[in-house]
């Protein structure tokens with residue numbers, strides 16, 4: 001989608017530090033890491049947010065969930081990690097292309113702020 005920063009990252013129009021890529025998804029390091037490991041997992045398909053997920057996205061979203069543990073293992077997050085989706089204004093979503101933050105390598109506090 002035009003003017004979507006994560007679509008541009010997926011299409012390599014904007015560079016990123018890639019951790020994992022296949023035909024459906026991309027994982028890359030967050031520009032402003034909030035933990036020693038902080039990567040973003042996105043579908044290459046533009047979906048604006050969790051609120052915009054459609055029934056036909058079930059397989060794609062499920063696919064992302066099956067890949068999390070492999071990406072976490074590749075980043076040596078054997079002690080645990082947190083997978084986060086921010087949705088909408090109250091969720092503090094700043095990029096309108098669905099993404100999952102994968103954070104680790106520090107003790108993460110609960111509840112989040």
Ligand code: 5GP
Pocket residue numbers: 005014016017028029030031032033040085086092093094095096
């Ligand atoms: P949100 O606040 O929408 O849940 O998360 C957006 C995330 O994208 C933020 O953690 C922010 O640091 C990251 N981000 C924004 N622009 C870029 C970019 O151009 N490159 C990378 N690698 N991360 C970005």
Ligand code: ZN
Pocket residue numbers: 001004005006007008045046047096097
């Ligand atoms: Zn997009």
